[in-house]
Amino acid sequence: MESARKNLRVFLAFFTPSFGWLVLFFVAPLLIIFLYSVGETVSLTEVKTTWTLQNYIRILEPEILTLLWRSLWLALISTAVCLVVGYPVALVIATAPGRWKPWLLLIVILPFWTNLLIRTYALLNILGTRGRVNELLEWLWIQADGFLTLIGLGAYNLIGEEFEPIVFLGRWSGVIIGLVYVHLPFTVLPIYAALERLDRSYLEASLDLGASQWRTFRSVLLPLTMAGVATAAIITFIPMLGSYLTPALLGRGQVDMIANVIERQFKGANDWPFGAAMSLLLLYVTFIILAIQAFAAMRKTRGAADG
Amino acid sequence: MAKVRKSRPGPFDYARKRSLQIVFLLTTIFLYAPILVLIIFSFNNSRRGGNVIWRGFTTDYYVKAANNASLMEAFANSITIAVISTIFSVILGAITAVTLWRFRFPLKPGYEGLVALPIVVPEICLGVAIAIFFSYFNLYMPPGTPWPFNLTNIIVAHITFSFPFAAMVIRTRLTTFNREMEEAAKDLGATEFQVFRDILLPHMKPGLIAGGLLAFTLSLDDFVITFFTSGPDTVTFPVKVYSMVRFSVTPEINAASTVLILITLILTAVAMRFQTFGDERT
Amino acid sequence: MKRPNLSLSRRAALQGIGAVGLSFSLPKSLKAQSGTVNFYNWDTYIGETTLADFTAATGINVQYDLFADNEELFAKFRGGNPGYDLIVPTNDFVERFIVADLLQPLDHSRIPNIANVEPGFMNPAHDPGRQYSMPYMWGTIGIGYRKSEVSGTPDSWAHLYTSDEYANKIALLGEPTTVLQMAFKLMGKSLNDWSDENLAAAEEMIIAQKSKITAFAPDNGQDLLLAGEVDLAQEWNGDILQAMDEDDDIGYVVPQEGGLLWEDDLCIPVGAPNPEGAHELINYILDAEAGAAIADYIYYATPNKAARELLSADYNENPAIFPSQATIDKSEVSLFPGQEVLAKIDAAWTRIRAAG
Numbered sequence: 001m002e003s004a005r006k007n008l009r010v011f012l013a014f015f016t017p018s019f020g021w022l023v024l025f026f027v028a029p030l031l032i033i034f035l036y037s038v039g040e041t042v043s044l045t046e047v048k049t050t051w052t053l054q055n056y057i058r059i060l061e062p063e064i065l066t067l068l069w070r071s072l073w074l075a076l077i078s079t080a081v082c083l084v085v086g087y088p089v090a091l092v093i094a095t096a097p098g099r100w101k102p103w104l105l106l107i108v109i110l111p112f113w114t115n116l117l118i119r120t121y122a123l124l125n126i127l128g129t130r131g132r133v134n135e136l137l138e139w140l141w142i143q144a145d146g147f148l149t150l151i152g153l154g155a156y157n158l159i160g161e162e163f164e165p166i167v168f169l170g171r172w173s174g175v176i177i178g179l180v181y182v183h184l185p186f187t188v189l190p191i192y193a194a195l196e197r198l199d200r201s202y203l204e205a206s207l208d209l210g211a212s213q214w215r216t217f218r219s220v221l222l223p224l225t226m227a228g229v230a231t232a233a234i235i236t237f238i239p240m241l242g243s244y245l246t247p248a249l250l251g252r253g254q255v256d257m258i259a260n261v262i263e264r265q266f267k268g269a270n271d272w273p274f275g276a277a278m279s280l281l282l283l284y285v286t287f288i289i290l291a292i293q294a295f296a297a298m299r300k301t302r303g304a305a306d307g
Numbered sequence: 308m309a310k311v312r313k314s315r316p317g318p319f320d321y322a323r324k325r326s327l328q329i330v331f332l333l334t335t336i337f338l339y340a341p342i343l344v345l346i347i348f349s350f351n352n353s354r355r356g357g358n359v360i361w362r363g364f365t366t367d368y369y370v371k372a373a374n375n376a377s378l379m380e381a382f383a384n385s386i387t388i389a390v391i392s393t394i395f396s397v398i399l400g401a402i403t404a405v406t407l408w409r410f411r412f413p414l415k416p417g418y419e420g421l422v423a424l425p426i427v428v429p430e431i432c433l434g435v436a437i438a439i440f441f442s443y444f445n446l447y448m449p450p451g452t453p454w455p456f457n458l459t460n461i462i463v464a465h466i467t468f469s470f471p472f473a474a475m476v477i478r479t480r481l482t483t484f485n486r487e488m489e490e491a492a493k494d495l496g497a498t499e500f501q502v503f504r505d506i507l508l509p510h511m512k513p514g515l516i517a518g519g520l521l522a523f524t525l526s527l528d529d530f531v532i533t534f535f536t537s538g539p540d541t542v543t544f545p546v547k548v549y550s551m552v553r554f555s556v557t558p559e560i561n562a563a564s565t566v567l568i569l570i571t572l573i574l575t576a577v578a579m580r581f582q583t584f585g586d587e588r589t
Numbered sequence: 590m591k592r593p594n595l596s597l598s599r600r601a602a603l604q605g606i607g608a609v610g611l612s613f614s615l616p617k618s619l620k621a622q623s624g625t626v627n628f629y630n631w632d633t634y635i636g637e638t639t640l641a642d643f644t645a646a647t648g649i650n651v652q653y654d655l656f657a658d659n660e661e662l663f664a665k666f667r668g669g670n671p672g673y674d675l676i677v678p679t680n681d682f683v684e685r686f687i688v689a690d691l692l693q694p695l696d697h698s699r700i701p702n703i704a705n706v707e708p709g710f711m712n713p714a715h716d717p718g719r720q721y722s723m724p725y726m727w728g729t730i731g732i733g734y735r736k737s738e739v740s741g742t743p744d745s746w747a748h749l750y751t752s753d754e755y756a757n758k759i760a761l762l763g764e765p766t767t768v769l770q771m772a773f774k775l776m777g778k779s780l781n782d783w784s785d786e787n788l789a790a791a792e793e794m795i796i797a798q799k800s801k802i803t804a805f806a807p808d809n810g811q812d813l814l815l816a817g818e819v820d821l822a823q824e825w826n827g828d829i830l831q832a833m834d835e836d837d838d839i840g841y842v843v844p845q846e847g848g849l850l851w852e853d854d855l856c857i858p859v860g861a862p863n864p865e866g867a868h869e870l871i872n873y874i875l876d877a878e879a880g881a882a883i884a885d886y887i888y889y890a891t892p893n894k895a896a897r898e899l900l901s902a903d904y905n906e907n908p909a910i911f912p913s914q915a916t917i918d919k920s921e922v923s924l925f926p927g928q929e930v931l932a933k934i935d936a937a938w939t940r941i942r943a944a945g
Binding site for chain 2: 001002003004005010011014015017018019021022025026027028029030032033085088089091092093094095096097100102103104105106107108109110111112113114115116117118119121122123125126132181184185186189190192193194196197198199224227228230231234235238239242244259262263266267272275276279280282283286287293295
């Protein structure tokens with residue numbers, strides 16, 4: 001890493017466009033939201049900045065905490081599923097023959113170019129109590145039941161007296177399936193980017209030294225691509241926390257997440273200060289985490305440079 | 308095929324491992340099951356409930372979709388917005404990633420945090436914030452602005468929320484860059500620009516592709532931020548869909564989506580004939 | 590173009606006055622420079638050729654844009670009007686827009702077709718004297734049901750809110766105000782009586798029933814009904830009407846306790862670049878023939894008396910479009926409850942949704 005001062009012109013050429021864009025179209029709009037979050041609603045369209053902390057204190061109400069907690073868990077579980085599924089998928093793409101790669105990438109990304117709402121409606125069709133998955137299971141059940149009767153075990157009801165459909169919708173399971181479905185490319189793409197054209201010599205060395213494939217994966221490949229996994233985890237987890245369509249449709253309003261409350265504050269409830277405070281909460285937390293991380297990394301590099 | 312393979316697969320031959328192929332296949336089935344339902348129901352002879360109950364086969368909705376000018380217009384708007392905002396997002400994302408990777412500067416952790424922030428702000432909050440900002444400073448394109456400049460506000464908002472995603476992916480890619488290559492090239496007399504073009508850029512390519520795909524996907528499917536930052540004459544496909552759902556989800560929208568999937572496949576096939584992609588190592 | 594205000598109420602007041610002035614005496618230089626009306630409406634909520642006919646008749650172009658729900662529409666205009674001339678919110682939101690100073694008063698002298706509107710619609714509680722809005726379409730909220738799965742007609746909200754009879758076969762709407770208001774009707778209260786006791790009782794009732802409710806359906810109750818996932822769905826009449834079109838086994842009833850009467854209105858927002866054109870379009874929509882063409886195409890109840898006279902019995906006597914007078918008498922129109930009550934409604938709703 002080089003000092004910005006050493007090559008100030010080049011640095012500014014790289015730094016200014018993004019920084020300028022962020023300040024103009026992100027920081028400035030967000031300042032307005034920040035002022036709302038410390039303000040009070042005085043009429044339908046007006047918020048007075050009174051520097052109150054009331055909107056932040058309201059986050060501590062038990063039902064908001066319940067939803068926050070639930071959102072964290074749902075997003076954590078779904079992110080874990082995404083990583084477990086996404087890593088092998090990315091690995092297959094990154095190590096496939098060159099001419100296959102674009103097609104494999106396309107296979108993974110193409111479903112996401114179809115509108116989310118339409119896909120979610122299609123998922124409802126699949127996961128419903130009378131949906132396609134349960135139809136398939138029922139068919140399997142009837143076959144199994146027939147088979148059991150055939151071999152003379154029919155009277156024992158080993159697999160139940162009649163087929164019981166699995167309920168996904170309105171449960172955690174349905175929401176998790178939906179969250180994984182919607183966010184999988186956020187996991188696959190960063191891991192793919194980290195894996196692509198990785199230096200093979202490390203893996204060769206490990207295998208030559210007699211390590212098993214699994215051990216090579218665990219102690220060489222995974223650490224080498226950890227940055228990709230971390231990025232994947234972050235950009236999968238955070239947008240998941242902001243999901244509201246999935247809980248509303250696949251959760252059938254029975255498994256709400258925090259973004260459903262935030263959304264209502266900006267819409268029906270017309271309580272922008274409270275909505276702003278909840279929106280910024282995650283921002284503060286992220287900023288603190290990223291800052292700590294960055295400081296730690298900086299100290300490490302400084303330590304390395306000094307030592 | 309299993310017989311031909313060496314007893315121990317070579318390093319990085321993961322694509323040939325049966326267990327991983329099965330995971331890939333199952334994931335593909337999971338991803339495409341809803342798409343398959345959507346395509347089947349595009350032939351459904353039903354006015355309401357495109358994806359609900361099968362009522363017989365018809366191709367009427369393809370004819371309807373083809374004749375629905377507003378649907379086609381919404382498509383065109385969405386794709387235009389997505390393409391332009393992807394180009395900007397990849398450029399901004401790449402230079403942000405390079406800045407963070409290459410330079411040491413005061414308050415760098417602060418800047419790192421700042422770049423990540425658009426990701427963590429809930430989209431409705433970001434949408435409202437940008438809308439107020441445009442409105443407050445009178446930045447909306449005046450009604451009657453010719454296409455595609457009437458889409459400027461939406462494009463600006465899309466770039467704002469999608470380039471940080473691209474930046475993060477590209478930066479991840481840069482962590483695997485071998486700096487000695489760069490130094491060696493400089494020692495051999497390569498200029499700053501040559502190093503960037505011939506060494507850094509090729510290394511970044513998978514990151515640019517992944518980041519670009521992510522930005523494109525985010526933009527194409529965005530409803531909330533688009534809704535809040537749009538002015539007259541800027542209906543996008545998601546806005547059309549959300550409004551249609553309120554009254555009648557006809558199979559027309561499934562038919563249109565099916566056509567879009569086909570067009571994408573054809574365009575990709577054509578594009579790939581003209582361009583090599585990734586590296587050719589097998 | 591109106592700017593949203595952050596805290597300065599005086600400026601807001603001045604702008605409001607300015608806008609009122611604008612609508613009557615727009616300087617020539619600004620007048621309809623593009624000859625286009627920017628019409629912000631729901632999807633498929635206009636006649637097939639209405640807009641083209643309007644352009645042919647007046648030379649004014651119409652740009653038809655879409656929104657998806659009232660809450661979003663209000664939030665968007667609260668941020669500022671980016672250039673729309675005509676919007677179509679539902680009655681309680683019309684009132685919300687009026688209270689928020691986001692609508693321009695209408696100039697009735699420019700809308701001679703006002704004479705076609707049924708007199709009963711001319712002085713509604715949400716906009717006395719029709720100063721800001723003209724009625725477009727109206728309807729009810731009731732219960733859609735699967736005939737073969739229910740005993741008799743499920744004509745009480747109790748089937749949805751308190752009874753075990755249809756446990757796990759029930760869908761309520763996904764939007765707080767209506768769901769709570771229908772609980773008020775079941776309790777025998779006015780749906781506009783947002784007293785703390787009513788709110789608490791309704792909240793308790795819904796939380797107790799929650800485990801028996803299959804879904805709080807955001808606009809897809811009719812799909813759940815069609816797919817057989819539920820047997821009773823609280824829904825807008827128009828949505829159930831479409832489901833009935835698909836499936837003979839589906840019926841619609843407004844419960845005996847009464848339901849909700851809704852009305853979508855044509856309004857001109859503050860900051861509209863072309864209020865003259867918007868007035869012309871309102872007038873055209875209220876025309877007998879144009880109004881009949883719209884109603885015949887979208888199959889919602891029109892308040893346009895002259896248009897109804899041109900339409901068939903199939904439309905005019907359809908009980909799912911036009912409820913009986915008895916039903917209308919026991920049902921109510923929702924009014925805007927005020928910002929303070931909105932916060933209470935939302936808090937109750939968050940508790941309901943987080944419960945269990």
